[in-house]
Amino acid sequence: xxxxxxxxxxxxxxxxxxxxxxxxxxxxxxxxxxxxxxxxxxxxxxxxxxxxxxxxxxxxxxxxxxxxxxxxxxxxxxxxxxxxxxxxxxxxxxxxxxxxxxxxxxxxxxxxxxxxxxxxxxxxxxxxxxxxxxxxxxxxxxxxxxxxxxxxxxxxxxxxxxxxxxx
Numbered sequence: 001x002x003x004x005x006x007x008x009x010x011x012x013x014x015x016x017x018x019x020x021x022x023x024x025x026x027x028x029x030x031x032x033x034x035x036x037x038x039x040x041x042x043x044x045x046x047x048x049x050x051x052x053x054x055x056x057x058x059x060x061x062x063x064x065x066x067x068x069x070x071x072x073x074x075x076x077x078x079x080x081x082x083x084x085x086x087x088x089x090x091x092x093x094x095x096x097x098x099x100x101x102x103x104x105x106x107x108x109x110x111x112x113x114x115x116x117x118x119x120x121x122x123x124x125x126x127x128x129x130x131x132x133x134x135x136x137x138x139x140x141x142x143x144x145x146x147x148x149x150x151x152x153x154x155x156x157x158x159x160x161x162x163x164x165x166x167x
Contacts, residue, residue, distance in 0.1 A: 028131070028138065030107050030145050030152035037121035037147055039068040041091060043077070055081045065094065070147060071103045072096060072114065072123070093117045100125060102145065108132045109143055121148040129154070136160065 046061025057079040065072040075098030082092035096114040102123060103109075112127030125143040131154065141156030 028133070028152050028154065030104060030109075030131075030133075030150060036068050037118055041094075041118075042066045043079070045077070055083075057081075063096070065096075069104055072101070072116065074098055074100045074114065091118050104145075104147070106134060109145070111143065122146050 043059055043063065043065050045059035045063040047059070049058045049060070051057070059077045059079070061075070063074050063077045065077060072094070074096035076096070078095040078097075080092045080095070081089055083089050094114075094116040096116070097112070100111045100114045101108065102111075102114060102125060109125055109132070110128075110130045111125035114123055114125045116123045123145045125145070126141065129140045129143045131138045131140075131143060131152075138154060138158060138160040140154040140158040143152055143154050145152045
């Protein structure tokens, strides 16, 4: 019986070493439904300041952004606009800071900052990232979510706890 325990401990140690090396840059699924970055962006906040000179708008206090199935909330969101060749104006990107929470379907991620590029459909979360997926939780310093494919990549000392089966 002792031999079996030693063998099991060695196998678990080898697994953790392999998992730690893999976890430096992990790919995961995000959201149960692919999001559509071309959908309208609805913004709600306590206050709004518009800067005509640089073409930006700053939403402050309990900011909630909804776009299709995706929901992003933060203390502050800076909206940066662009103008295309035809003169049509649209959103280039959103910069969210403070208590950032990104939710898509059953998945949720928390971070200190998020940068959402509308055209590419990617959101990069940075700073103490915490990703909750069902019963699983992962942490890292950076999470890049591709809303159109429903995939995500974590980087920067990725950590998770894997539970062995109860059988």
